[in-house]
Amino acid sequence: MAEHHGPDGPQHAAAVDDAAATLLAVWDSAREQAVPRLSGPQLSALLVVERAEGINLRGLAAELRMILSSASRLCDRLVASGLVDREPGRADRREIALYLTPSSRALLDNLRSTRREVLGEVFDRMSPAGRAALVRGLNEFQQVAMDTSAPGQPAGGVVEDAL
Amino acid sequence: MAEHHGPDGPQHAAAVDDAAATLLAVWDSAREQAVPRLSGPQLSALLVVERAEGINLRGLAAELRMILSSASRLCDRLVASGLVDREPGRADRREIALYLTPSSRALLDNLRSTRREVLGEVFDRMSPAGRAALVRGLNEFQQVAMDTSAPGQPAGGVVEDAL
DNA sequence: TATTGTTATACTCTATAACTATA
DNA sequence: TATAGTTATAGAGTATAACAATA
Numbered sequence: 042m043a044e045h046h047g048p049d050g051p052q053h054a055a056a057v058d059d060a061a062a063t064l065l066a067v068w069d070s071a072r073e074q075a076v077p078r079l080s081g082p083q084l085s086a087l088l089v090v091e092r093a094e095g096i097n098l099r100g101l102a103a104e105l106r107m108i109l110s111s112a113s114r115l116c117d118r119l120v121a122s123g124l125v126d127r128e129p130g131r132a133d134r135r136e137i138a139l140y141l142t143p144s145s146r147a148l149l150d151n152l153r154s155t156r157r158e159v160l161g162e163v164f165d166r167m168s169p170a171g172r173a174a175l176v177r178g179l180n181e182f183q184q185v186a187m188d189t190s191a192p193g194q195p196a197g198g199v200v201e202d203a204l
Numbered sequence: 205m206a207e208h209h210g211p212d213g214p215q216h217a218a219a220v221d222d223a224a225a226t227l228l229a230v231w232d233s234a235r236e237q238a239v240p241r242l243s244g245p246q247l248s249a250l251l252v253v254e255r256a257e258g259i260n261l262r263g264l265a266a267e268l269r270m271i272l273s274s275a276s277r278l279c280d281r282l283v284a285s286g287l288v289d290r291e292p293g294r295a296d297r298r299e300i301a302l303y304l305t306p307s308s309r310a311l312l313d314n315l316r317s318t319r320r321e322v323l324g325e326v327f328d329r330m331s332p333a334g335r336a337a338l339v340r341g342l343n344e345f346q347q348v349a350m351d352t353s354a355p356g357q358p359a360g361g362v363v364e365d366a367l
Numbered sequence: 368t369a370t371t372g373t374t375a376t377a378c379t380c381t382a383t384a385a386c387t388a389t390a
Numbered sequence: 391t392a393t394a395g396t397t398a399t400a401g402a403g404t405a406t407a408a409c410a411a412t413a
Contacts, residue, residue, distance in 0.1 A: 053335050054323035058316070060342035061231050061323075063349050068224045082403065098372065111404045113373060118402070135371040135412045153221070160217035160224075163349045171344035172216050178338025179223035185329045186226050245380065261395060274381050276396060281379075298389045298394040 067163060071156035075148060077122065082107075084152070086115055087124060087145050095138040097130065124148065230326060234319035238311060240285065245270075247315070249278055250308055253288060258301040260293065287311065 072084055079087070082105070089104040090096060096104075102112035116139065119125040124145040130136035141149075164172055235247055242250075245268070252267040253259060259267075265275035279302065282288040287308040293299030304312075327335055 053327045053339055054320040056339050057323065057342050058319065060346040061227055063346040064224060064342060065228045065231065067349055068221075068228065080402070099370090107403090108405065109372070110374080110406080114403070117373095130371095133371080133413070137372075156221060157217040160220065163345060164216045166348045166351070167344050171341055171348075173341075174337040175341025175345055176216055176219050178334055178336075178341045179220050179227065181330050181334035182326060182338055183223040183226040185334075186230055186326045188329070243379070262393090270380090271382065272395070273383080273397080277380075280396095293394090296390075296394080300395075 067159055071152055071159055074155050075152050082115055083119060086119060087149060090125060090139050090141055094140055097136045097138060101139060230322055234315055234322055237318050238315050245278055246282060249282060250287060250312060253302050253304055254312060257303055260299045264302060
């Protein structure tokens with residue numbers, strides 16, 4: 042317990058486990074306050090379309106790690122809610138191109154504001170050093186987690202897939 | 205942007221936003237590797253029962269922020285999967301008492317190991333200072349977030365409810 | 368024929384409302 | 391009657407498999 046003989050990642054992971062759950066609970070609480078209320082998959086789909094306007098259904102399904110028919114159904118509901126536009130592809134008429142609507146752009150803006158508010162409410166009560174440590178630690182975590190060239194990457198590419 | 209005139213929580217929150225999403229993706233990936241595969245709600249239910257063995261259905265529903273009938277259905281499936289025992293209450297025969305099974309205890313152990321492994325794989329590639337910062341920042345975040353006596357708590361009690 | 372999407376069907380998760388059993 | 395739980399019904403989310411349309 043006192044010496045460092047090898048990788049001690051798992052020990053730190055244990056120390057961080059519960060705290061990470063708390064951060065995630067705060068982070069995700071913003072979604073539930075969105076109006077209109079968004080489910081997790083719906084939000085994920087909007088974020089994918091936002092990052093890749095004009096993406097087709099297969100691309101969306103791949104990003105969301107779901108099969109084509111599931112993505113099709115999800116889009117049915119997003120279109121019905123006015124959050125996504127489904128336009129026929131101009132080059133290949135088999136494809137459809139997906140776009141955000143003004144309504145969903147506003148929704149995402151509001152969601153991000155809310156998320157920063159709820160996180161910020163906690164941050165405001167932390168010490169400056171604690172805030173700085175969290176920002177530094179999370180940013181390095183992200184950089185390392187996104188580094189696909191690193192050894193020991195899980196075969197599935199967990200991180201890239203989920204974002 | 206250079207001076208600090210008031211609460212800067214929101215600015216830090218913006219800086220942390222994406223990184224939190226990455227942490228979430230890594231943290232939750234453990235669940236999907238569980239055998240038998242567990243859905244999010246099923247895992248949440250097991251964790252509640254683990255923390256409060258013998259809890260009744262209303263208590264479970266309250267912890268999960270769902271209504272009674274949803275908890276009843278969820279338990280149907282957990283009992284069918286052999287992950288929960290449903291025993292009639294001895295004092296009041298209207299109630300039922302919920303318990304983990306040996307099978308679900310083993311499953312939770314494995315899940316926690318997996319989660320610590322996937323987090324540990326990232327931690328092992330971070331700098332020691334980065335790891336320390338993350339541990340420190342997250343722990344302070346958790347302490348502050350769980351402090352219900354603080355002002356500015358969202359009315360819903362987001363954090364306690366979700367854990 | 369190969370590829371893009373949709374539809375039929377089924378199971379999980381959740382909610383509302385009606386119902387049963389016990390206190 | 392009040393409370394604990396179940397069941398009927400419905401909609402979202404997801405998967406498999408069968409289908410339609412376009413290349």
